[in-house]
Amino acid sequence: MNLDYAFAWSIFPDLLRGLLVTMQVVILGFVLAVLLGLVLAIAQRSSLRLVSGACKAYLSFFRNTPLMVQLYVLFFALPSAGITLPAVSTGVIGLGLYYSAYIAEAYRGAIDGIPKGQWEAARALDFDTATTWQRIILPQALKPMLPVLGNYLIGMFKETPLLAVITIPELFQAAKQVAGMTYRYNEPYTLMALMFLMISVPTSLLFKYLEKRTHV
Amino acid sequence: MLFDAAFYDTATFIARQLAHGALVTLEITVLAEVLVLALSFTIALMRLSPWRVLRWVAGIYIEVLRGISALVLLFYLFFILPLFGISLSPMTTGVIGLGLTFSAYGAEIVRSALVNVSQGQRDALRALDFGPVTAFRRIIFPQALPFMLPPLGNQLVELLKTTSLVSLITLSDLTFSGSQLITTLGQQTLIWSIVLVCYFVMAWPLSWLVRRYEQHSTAWRRAQE
Numbered sequence: 001m002n003l004d005y006a007f008a009w010s011i012f013p014d015l016l017r018g019l020l021v022t023m024q025v026v027i028l029g030f031v032l033a034v035l036l037g038l039v040l041a042i043a044q045r046s047s048l049r050l051v052s053g054a055c056k057a058y059l060s061f062f063r064n065t066p067l068m069v070q071l072y073v074l075f076f077a078l079p080s081a082g083i084t085l086p087a088v089s090t091g092v093i094g095l096g097l098y099y100s101a102y103i104a105e106a107y108r109g110a111i112d113g114i115p116k117g118q119w120e121a122a123r124a125l126d127f128d129t130a131t132t133w134q135r136i137i138l139p140q141a142l143k144p145m146l147p148v149l150g151n152y153l154i155g156m157f158k159e160t161p162l163l164a165v166i167t168i169p170e171l172f173q174a175a176k177q178v179a180g181m182t183y184r185y186n187e188p189y190t191l192m193a194l195m196f197l198m199i200s201v202p203t204s205l206l207f208k209y210l211e212k213r214t215h216v
Numbered sequence: 217m218l219f220d221a222a223f224y225d226t227a228t229f230i231a232r233q234l235a236h237g238a239l240v241t242l243e244i245t246v247l248a249e250v251l252v253l254a255l256s257f258t259i260a261l262m263r264l265s266p267w268r269v270l271r272w273v274a275g276i277y278i279e280v281l282r283g284i285s286a287l288v289l290l291f292y293l294f295f296i297l298p299l300f301g302i303s304l305s306p307m308t309t310g311v312i313g314l315g316l317t318f319s320a321y322g323a324e325i326v327r328s329a330l331v332n333v334s335q336g337q338r339d340a341l342r343a344l345d346f347g348p349v350t351a352f353r354r355i356i357f358p359q360a361l362p363f364m365l366p367p368l369g370n371q372l373v374e375l376l377k378t379t380s381l382v383s384l385i386t387l388s389d390l391t392f393s394g395s396q397l398i399t400t401l402g403q404q405t406l407i408w409s410i411v412l413v414c415y416f417v418m419a420w421p422l423s424w425l426v427r428r429y430e431q432h433s434t435a436w437r438r439a440q441e
Contacts, residue, residue: 064373064419065412066380069391073412076404158285165384172288185295193288200283 008187011178015188018174019195022160025091025170030153032096037103041111042133044104055104062101068162070094075166091163091170099156106148110141150207154200171195230397230407234414237393242418244310244379244389249372251315256322263327274323281320287381289313294385310382318375322368329364330356362433369426373419380415390414 044055062070071094078085085093114137122132161172175192179185262274281289290313297304304312333356341351383392394411398404 060420060423061416064377064423065415066377066391068380068383069394069408069412069415072394072408073405076408080405158283161285161287162381179295186299189288189292189296193284193292196285196288197280197283201279204279204283 003187003190004184007182007184008191011182011188011191014178015171015174015191015195018169018171019199021088021168022157022163022170022172023199025088025095025163025168026153026157026160028092029095029099030156032092033099033103033152033156034149036096036100037107040100040104041107044108045111059101059104062098063105067094067098067159068165070098071162071166087166087168090166091168094166095156095159095163099152102155103149103152106145106152107141110145110148111137113144114140147207147211150203150210154203154207157200157203158196226401230401230410233393233397234390234410237388237390238414238418240387241376241379241389241391244307244314244382244387245372245376247311248314248318248375248379251311252318252322252371252375253368255315255319256326259319259323260326260330263323264330278320278323281316284317286314286317286378287384289317290381290385306382306385306387309385310379310387314375314378314382318371318378322371325364325367325371326360329360332363333359366426366430366433369422369429373422373426376419376422377415 040055040059043051044059046052046055071091074090074094074097075087078090118136118140119132122136127136160170163170164173164176167173171192175188178188182188259274259277262270263278265271284292290309293304293309293313294306297309337355337359341355346355379389380391383389383395386392388396390411394407397407401407
């Protein structure tokens with residue numbers, strides 16, 4: 001069985017539209033995850049037991065359950081709580097919540113890596129907590145985070161086919177629809193796999209290059 | 217009202233369905249993990265081999281499989297391979313698909329742990345004229361093991377969670393049982409929440425063990441500070 005190039009070319013625009021939705025969800029979800037992850041990482045170090053305990057419970061729960069089932073729960077629970085969002089927003093929230101738990105751990109590692117002397121110096125110079133974080137700790141912690149975040153970005157991109165289960169018209173859904181309508185599975189799925197590789201391999205190489213450059 | 221007969225019946229029905237699904241999930245996890253470990257070591261050793269061709273093949277294997285999402289690979293194996301005349305049972309497809317995807321990551325874990333063994337040890341092996349197999353089995357591998365166990369453990373947790381994907385290729389795992397319960401009972405939010413808790417109950421002890429081991433094996437570093 002061979003690939004029919006004319007057919008593959010004719011379904012290309014459909015898949016491309018799916019790819020655009022995918023990228024939109026990934027980028028928005030990534031922004032949400034990066035911000036929420038930072039908040040979680042800082043709140044985890046809070047001296048209030050309740051706050052740090054809640055953060056730990058959040059991280060543990062989201063890291064130990066599958067994203068797909070989380071998406072199902074969000075998709076059905078939000079409307080029954082009176083919040084009706086388009087599927088795409090549910091996807092962004094789902095991806096963002098899930099990945100924030102992972103990114104928070106990465107932040108935590110980076111923050112733990114800051115030498116104790118920096119904290120003590122900030123203390124000795126009488127910086128308040130907010131300034132210490134803003135001017136001393138975060139700038140040093142965030143720099144080595146770049147390649148780590150890149151890996152998560154690629155990871156998120158590859159999780160997006162899951163969003164098809166909650167009816168988001170992303171790349172995977174588009175391929176499935178084309179396959180369902182034409183009964184030809186070969187071209188749409190092959191084209192989809194190639195599109196995934198076309199995005200993820202260059203991104204991976206880019207972050208590898210950035211990592212190498214920062215380590216020189 | 218809490219203990220009337222109908223409620224009790226429904227609860228046992230749900231519990232039985234989910235328990236059956238959870239068993240399938242565990243079965244897939246174990247089988248896939250065996251495949252992952254075998255492939256990870258093979259690919260990692262290929263990447264470290266002195267022959268350039270083997271290194272290249274392993275490198276391409278890792279890049280390609282890390283670039284394709286697990287779900288896409290599963291669908292590819294399940295729907296496309298039959299068109300080429302190879303049809304696999306859903307179970308085999310699930311195990312192979314997950315095994316291939318995770319072995320690409322596992323190979324990198326194994327490789328970096330093996331590379332981590334210090335050069336002095338390798339020089340000593342040379343000096344003492346160990347054969348490559350004995351050297352690997354008695355010197356390199358035992359020293360690399362503590363480095364690779366925690367990430368491999370974390371990866372096992374990931375694998376357990378990712379098995380939920382096989383519900384989409386008609387395997388009756390935990391997620392699939394959940395969706396079947398919903399077609400008979402409705403109650404989407406409730407059932408999916410129960411499924412979520414089931415996964416948590418299976419995965420959390422594993423994560424806990426990994427964390428304990430990590431704390432135990434890095435205790436000396438904290439003691440030094």
